Amino acid sequence: MQERRFAIIGHRAKSNGKLNLNDLAGSGGRMDVLVRAINSALFLSHGIRKNTHITIHMMGGEGPPRRIWFDGAKVWGLHPDERAIAGQIGKIMVEPTPARGHWIEHQPGIWHSGGDLSVTLNEWDKEDVEIVKLDADAVAFSEQYNTSINNRIGFILSDDQPFTDEENKLLEQKSKSISLGKNWIQGHTAIGVVHHLLDTINDQ
């Protein structure tokens, strides 16, 4: 089965401390954007996409940046609403951040680690993931992919802010760029569209 990965960068998403579930967008640093990305990556109407992973990058607030990795094959008991997903993230945020690249399993299928995009790109590179940056200005998905897609493909998205210059430089080395259209759509919508396009190719 094709393995699908998503990674989203939360440029000011709080990485440590108490997460206020009533204020994900404000004091959480647009944590709502990351939470919706998790929903759209993992959930079907009934059930979980077991072939899909998503790693959120929490780059804001105080303390070192943290990544949380949700593995659709193993996660269970997760509910799709924003507050429920954010509640799981909040439980992890009060734990010390592990070292860069050192993954600790917090509960089945949910891991966390220190590090940023550069670490994720190196990990994916070693694991033979075809890495794709989503970028409204790039070539269209349909021109790049038709019937042949790597069995292990990973998409990198930004939150409501564009990628930084440093991130773009890293991505140029490790990834190709693909567009889903001229509009700058929300991250979770982009994930839903990618699933649809890959599902359509796989259904053929």
Add this chain to the structure above:
Amino acid sequence: MQERRFAIIGHRAKSNGKLNLNDLAGSGGRMDVLVRAINSALFLSHGIRKNTHITIHMMGGEGPPRRIWFDGAKVWGLHPDERAIAGQIGKIMVEPTPARGHWIEHQPGIWHSGGDLSVTLNEWDKEDVEIVKLDADAVAFSEQYNTSINNRIGFILSDDQPFTDEENKLLEQKSKSISLGKNWIQGHTAIGVVHHLLDTINDQ
């Protein structure tokens, strides 16, 4: 500009009384599903799709069913996170439900009315909307639509429950059925995919 409409049926979504923003999925009757549909219908990463409307149908709880209509051309001050959108719905739920088909503007771009799917279908029919039921088992979107799409198109979705027999009977009379693929995807994801497919046709 092409006008896009969405309508989603919340089969047990609470229609009247106090909405607990901390429990949208439980006591709200899967209100979270409707709220995410509103997000994906209206929001781009930055800004609102001004050509899009969405009407949620709150069929559960006590008291008469209620519909709330968000008009992307006029709504303002709406934030994309679930809690913020649900907060707007909660303010309306404590108001008396208007009569079937009688729309009252609660604030700019947000209206409410009594009635159910049959009333919405009659309204759309009179307004020359091409009505489309989203149904995983129907013919593919791409086979039905290529370059020619009615200027006023409206999509009907269910929440996490299938349409009732009565709803299916109404829809058979007034709509065609279109599939977005074999998976039963979440409602808000389906809305995001429809926008993508229509955007792609319009970009050509």
